[in-house]
Amino acid sequence: MAMLLAKKNLRALLRGAMDRKYRVVGPVREHGIVLFAEMSDPGALCLDELNTQNSIKEFFFPKTEKLFTYSLGKNDAAVADDFAPPRTVLIGGRACDARSLVALDRLFGWDYKDKFYFARREATCVITLACDRFDEACFCTSLGFGPRAAEGSDILLVPVEGDEYAVEAVTDKGRALIAEVKDVFTEGTPGAEKVAYPEKKFDLAAVKPWLERNFEHPIWKEEFLSCLGCGTCTYQCPMCHCFDIVDEGDIHGGARCKNWDSCQFALFTLHTSGHNPRPAQAARWRQRLRHKFVYYADKFGTEACVGCGRCIRNCPVCLSILDKLVLIGREAAAAPAQPAGAQP
Amino acid sequence: MIEQLRQRARELLGEGTVALVIGYGRGNSPQATFPVFIKKADEVDRLVFNPFCRNNLAVYLTRKDIMPKGAVGLVARPEEVRSVAVLVQEQQFDPDKVVLIGVACAEPGKEGAACEMLKGRTLKELEAEVAERLKGRDPAQEVAAKVQELEAMTPEQRLAFWEKEFSRCIRCYACRQACPMCYCERCIVEKNQPQWIPSSPRPLGNYFWNVIRAFHLAGRCIGCGACARACPMGIPLDLLNAKVAREVKESFAYEAGFDHEVPPPMASFRTDDEQEFIK
Structure with missing residues (x-):
């Protein structure tokens, strides 16, 4: 026997969570695009699109965050930094989204434990939907996991025959939520899984060594000419995590804000002297690939890419990181690394 | 039409009139086109033109990191022609260094809509031709x-x-x-x-x-x-x-x-x- 959830009960599950004072976040349609947003009505849940426009990182590492606020009186000053995120159910992410949380945990918990990020992680129950379809921008399987991976989720819902989900309670937090709204679930034998696996598109093992060997390569100059230098790919990416800290306010009060920043902006590496060590878009793309597949992998043992495809679908000039990874895979196969000790 | 476009690009690159042609190439689907940068006459077959070519290619004319020392050929829809007119007005580049290859689609974004070459060669001729095509239309x-x-x-x-x-x-x-x-x-x-x-x-x-x-x-x-x-x-x-x-x-x-x-x-x-x- 296993736990099942009828698809028609998905909204009842959200209603149950709302009744128990959870904030519910899920994909909703707004002005023609589907994006993760706070929901006031379970009926607004929109599962038409494979992937949302924005990623779930916004609900753990928001686009802007007040680290503290200050106010100045005539003879005194006050600083406030109380922060208590609401208890949240986040539904509708995919296995790629959930995996990004596991990888981001390592970054935000590395030398300094980011209290904002981890407070939200602890307050949020992540309910992931395994994929019953994919599109040409999806490449989770090329990164060594797949569309029904449970890693990072608290509850995984796997679509099965009979308009149902097989329910996998992954963590204690997930089990606690299920116990709270147990009426919407049933017991039974699940039908066959309806999970769609995209074809593997490149050899991940070849990417990092190739990038390490080819800091200088014609690819960097030829393949990225069309890049406009906007931040869409990095901001829609569930893994990109660079931020800037700015003070906003006046003599009476204000806030210190932590805002998303992007390595694709020319300003990102511009020195005060006027020198820019990454002077062209090609150098910024190289950095993006090397950060995701070399530096992050070296430091945190996993790639800073989950194959969700948002950067590909949203790029104004259709520049595809997947195409470039496939190209790198081909280059690597054509010119394999010399074995150690071999004569060049 | 596409052969005329490619032939023009081939001539410009072959004669050395331009060092680079910026146009549209085919993405992973016919609806996905993206900007391509052609440096050699034998690569012009990468150029495509269809109703889904919507990026404004004039954006690249002011990008110092990709503009060549010599002249550049630009596949120019009415949108590019008009953009170039504004950029020339604002003295953003030497107009002699930009060779326009005029193209147009009857209904941009519509599958199967007719596409054709524009007749004008100079900016002045193309401006007049584009104005004629858009006559009576609110710009918005x-x-x-x-x-x-x-x-x-x-x-x-x-x-x-x-x-x-x-x-x-x-x-x-x-x-x-x-x-x-x-x-x-x-x-x-x-x-x-x-x-x-x-x-x-x-x-x-x-x-x-x-x-x-x-x-x-x-x-x-x-x-x-x-x-x-x-x-x-x-x-x-x-x-x-x-x-x-x-x-x-x-x-x-x-x-x-x-x-x-x-x-x-x-x-x-x-x-x-x-x-x-x-x-």
């Missing part, structure tokens, strides 16, 4: 109905509309980067001494940013819609620009991008102007 025809809806609202309703739209802005600046007219080396939003526009993606800064950008495009925007198509959050920026373009047309009887030889209204003055608007 496609968005005019929506602009009218907004104009019919009360100021409070309009403010609420834009506040909601701008609340989604993530400040990725895709609108700016996709726009040929946004060529400033240091955008005002990146200036922080003083910080003119708050950089946090919050309502105040988002409002400032998007409205100031629209103001900077007054009398310059040619209505190609690249900003709205580039926006990953679906903000209808073309409505703002269309509204401003209409104001410019009504005030100065001027539409951007039809004649590179006339002075642009926002960057010119007359000594006999009555100046009554300055109080």
